Amino acid sequence: MVIKIATDVLIIGGGTAGCFAAHILGKISDYKVFIAEKANIQRSGCLAAGVNALNAYITEGHEPQFYVDYAKKDADGIVRDDLLLSMSKRLNHVTDILEKLGLVILKDQNGKYVTRGNRNIKINGENIKPILAKAARDNPNVTVQNHLNITDLKIVSDGSEHQTGQAVGAVGFDVNSGDYFDIDARVVLIATGGASGLYRPNNPGFSRHKMWYSPFNTGAGFAMGLRAGAEMTTFEMRFIALRCKDTIAPTGTIAQGVGAKQVNSLGEIYEHLYGLTTSQRLYGTVSENKAGRGPCYLKTDTISEEQESDLYKAYLNMAPSQTLKWLEKGTGPKQENVEIEGTEPYIVGGHTASGYWIDDHRATTVKGLYAAGDVAGGCPQKYVTGALAEAEISAESIVSFLKQQKQSEFSSLWNDENLKAGTEKILKEYEKFSANEEGLFSVESLEEAMQKIMDQYAGGICTGYSFNSYGLSLAKQKIATLEPLLGSLKAKDADDLLHIYELKERLLVCRVLIAHLEARHETRWHCFAENTDYPQKSKDWECYVNSKLENNEVKIIIRDLVKPGEVYEHTY
Amino acid sequence: MSIHIDRNLCIGCGRCSEVCPGNLIKQQPQPGDRHTKAEIKCPQDCWGCTSCLKECPRHAIKFFLGADVGGRGSILSYQKKGSSSIWRVKGTDGTFQEITVNTKEANKY
Ligand SMILES: Cc1cc2nc3c(=O)[nH]c(=O)nc-3n(C[C@H](O)[C@H](O)[C@H](O)COP(=O)(O)OP(=O)(O)OC[C@H]3O[C@@H](n4cnc5c(N)ncnc54)[C@H](O)[C@@H]3O)c2cc1C
Numbered sequence: 104m105v106i107k108i109a110t111d112v113l114i115i116g117g118g119t120a121g122c123f124a125a126h127i128l129g130k131i132s133d134y135k136v137f138i139a140e141k142a143n144i145q146r147s148g149c150l151a152a153g154v155n156a157l158n159a160y161i162t163e164g165h166e167p168q169f170y171v172d173y174a175k176k177d178a179d180g181i182v183r184d185d186l187l188l189s190m191s192k193r194l195n196h197v198t199d200i201l202e203k204l205g206l207v208i209l210k211d212q213n214g215k216y217v218t219r220g221n222r223n224i225k226i227n228g229e230n231i232k233p234i235l236a237k238a239a240r241d242n243p244n245v246t247v248q249n250h251l252n253i254t255d256l257k258i259v260s261d262g263s264e265h266q267t268g269q270a271v272g273a274v275g276f277d278v279n280s281g282d283y284f285d286i287d288a289r290v291v292l293i294a295t296g297g298a299s300g301l302y303r304p305n306n307p308g309f310s311r312h313k314m315w316y317s318p319f320n321t322g323a324g325f326a327m328g329l330r331a332g333a334e335m336t337t338f339e340m341r342f343i344a345l346r347c348k349d350t351i352a353p354t355g356t357i358a359q360g361v362g363a364k365q366v367n368s369l370g371e372i373y374e375h376l377y378g379l380t381t382s383q384r385l386y387g388t389v390s391e392n393k394a395g396r397g398p399c400y401l402k403t404d405t406i407s408e409e410q411e412s413d414l415y416k417a418y419l420n421m422a423p424s425q426t427l428k429w430l431e432k433g434t435g436p437k438q439e440n441v442e443i444e445g446t447e448p449y450i451v452g453g454h455t456a457s458g459y460w461i462d463d464h465r466a467t468t469v470k471g472l473y474a475a476g477d478v479a480g481g482c483p484q485k486y487v488t489g490a491l492a493e494a495e496i497s498a499e500s501i502v503s504f505l506k507q508q509k510q511s512e513f514s515s516l517w518n519d520e521n522l523k524a525g526t527e528k529i530l531k532e533y534e535k536f537s538a539n540e541e542g543l544f545s546v547e548s549l550e551e552a553m554q555k556i557m558d559q560y561a562g563g564i565c566t567g568y569s570f571n572s573y574g575l576s577l578a579k580q581k582i583a584t585l586e587p588l589l590g591s592l593k594a595k596d597a598d599d600l601l602h603i604y605e606l607k608e609r610l611l612v613c614r615v616l617i618a619h620l621e622a623r624h625e626t627r628w629h630c631f632a633e634n635t636d637y638p639q640k641s642k643d644w645e646c647y648v649n650s651k652l653e654n655n656e657v658k659i660i661i662r663d664l665v666k667p668g669e670v671y672e673h674t675y
Numbered sequence: 676m677s678i679h680i681d682r683n684l685c686i687g688c689g690r691c692s693e694v695c696p697g698n699l700i701k702q703q704p705q706p707g708d709r710h711t712k713a714e715i716k717c718p719q720d721c722w723g724c725t726s727c728l729k730e731c732p733r734h735a736i737k738f739f740l741g742a743d744v745g746g747r748g749s750i751l752s753y754q755k756k757g758s759s760s761i762w763r764v765k766g767t768d769g770t771f772q773e774i775t776v777n778t779k780e781a782n783k784y
Pocket residue numbers: 115116117118119120121139140141142144147148149150153154155156157158159251252253254294295296297315316317319320321323324453454475476477478485486487488490
């Protein structure tokens with residue numbers, strides 16, 4: 104069955120940014136909003152288990168520029184100052200809204216937020232997602248369609264070669280009933296988060312999904328944007344997290360919370376030897392392991408009993424597996440230092456700068472398509488509050504976009520013959536997977552193959568994240584051999600269909616990622632992009648590496664850095 | 676890393692299936708019973724977020740660590756009472772450890 108929907112605003116992905124954008128749209132307009140969410144907005148996305156702190160906040164005595172400078176230094180200059188500044192200016196404002204919506208934030212006797220370092224504030228983040236979901240649902244003009252997985256944008260093209268088309272809706276299917284959805288929208292916000300599962304994970308067996316980033320954020324937003332001709336930026340700045348061994352639970356709570364230092368197996372503190380940016384902290388640990396001084400730990404064995412019991416609670420509020428691990432082993436962090444490891448690489452615009460190439464209004468290079476949160480590039484260290492700030496900016500931009508467009512113009516766009524044919528083609532593809540005979544390969548086996556290729560040739564865990572040009576060329580060839588196999592997969596039910604599309608998204612993201620890693624001839628960020636052919640950082644690479652798909656080939660575009668004080672604008 | 680659903684406690688209300696961020700829990704019809712029972716289709720796909728534990732009105736869902744990440748057979752359960760979240764770890768020897776988190780209190784770290 105094909106279900107037709109028409110709306111003013113389509114939000115793809117009802118996560119952190121998606122829910123908040125729906126909430127803001129309700130405050131500033133009467134537009135009809137339709138949220139398409141592949142799970143259920145109540146607990147979907149990164150915030151499912153809860154979060155530990157608000158990692159992006161302008162603390163007393165600081166200006167938004169302080170946060171811009173920090174994020175820029177951490178990314179060694181490859182950021183968009185304009186995006187960082189417009190985000191930073193709103194961090195505290197969105198925090199106020201979150202508190203009004205019901206988030207518990209720790210305050211001192213004078214009613215001021217208690218800070219953790221100079222950029223974080225302490226919260227109880229266990230129920231942050233239900234709070235945001237309620238805020239979205241409270242907008243009376245919002246329709247939430249849970250369990251609807253979107254695979255493709257609907258793009259009308261005006262036929263000219265250089266002009267990317269206009270986004271006027273999307274197509275997807277219900278992950279339970281298998282019903283197809285054909286959605287017409289006047290404007291689209293993409294908020295599908297980043298991409299995990301590209302590389303062989305830390306625990307490839309039974310606990311394969313015990314990863315840091317949500318295993319259900321599969322890069323759908325990147326893939327549908329790329330296929331629609333959107334420009335992406337800085338995929339080569341991969342994000343690799345330093346996490347508690349096995350449970351892949353956050354380490355910041357221990358490192359910043361109780362001031363635990365990184366030590367090697369000889370008990371030597373090593374972090375100061377490598378530097379303190381996010382990638383350097385990881386590189387230090389990888390280097391100590393390579394030098395035979397691993398495994399590495401956070402030194403917690405000097406903490407008090409009270410600190411230990413507070414850590415148990417803090418982890419239950421965001422990563423319960425870590426507390427379970429401590430309790431079932433019978434040795435908590437006070438008795439035993441906490442072992443740490445690097446995760447597999449992810450593409451996450453909320454931590455590093457990879458994602459859609461957007462302007463300050465959060466407009467992508469595709470007309471009528473806006474992006475916010477982990478899917479949007481150029482603006483690292485966004486975290487929860489940054490995603491909310493971008494959601495608010497994009498909601499405002501969407502309202503001004505809609506005010507400039509006449510309702511009547513859209514009916515002709517929606518009825519475009521080429522558009523209809525394009526939608527038909529996508530629906531036919533869904534049917535084809537269901538009609539296929541069962542063949543030799545399963546989605547699972549192809550996913551495993553992809554993760555192995557990326558791990559071994561494109562800088563995964565097994566090489567300590569380093570790669571060279573030769574290995575990347577092999578990765579490219581091998582990934583290319585998997586893409587045609589995808590067509591033969593059989594979908595026995597809607598779950599299978601979902602997994603086929605998730606694999607399809609990941610394969611495209613891998614292909615684009617490899618092209619980005621190949622393009623940047625330097626090592627600016629250890630581990631994140633460690634090219635052993637070019638082990639040094641180079642002034643020549645103070646630029647953005649961007650990309651788009653042209654005739655299904657990845658085209659690399661080098662762009663000059665947007666200077667501080669400048670505001671980048673698209674020229675279409 | 677995964678969950679275990681106690682079939683005897685499950686009443687087939689469907690709340691866990693509704694909320695799982697990976698859509699992993701299915702309702703299976705039971706022969707001779709108009710109620711379904713919840714089942715996790717592929718235990719390896721569980722992220723370990725515990726959303727389903729928090730949603731279950733019968734506390735039928737327990738959480739455990741896979742042996743590959745150091746699990747030794749203990750199970751974690753969750754119960755909400757007023758503004759308290761009660762987490763309980765049951766060891767293989769039948770002993771319990773309990774931690775209560777006040778949901779109105781922020782993390783100290
Ligand atoms: C484990 C973890 C812990 C973190 N801890 C903290 C912390 O303590 N403090 C902090 O400030 N930040 C933290 N972060 C970062 C922060 O949570 C994220 O940066 C932020 O939530 C990203 O928001 P988003 O809206 O971009 O993505 P998400 O909130 O993940 O939303 C993406 C949504 O899109 C949906 N979706 C994906 N694909 C499709 C599709 N094809 N069709 C329909 N829907 C789709 C997903 O189901 C999901 O609901 C943490 C992140 C993780 C993963």
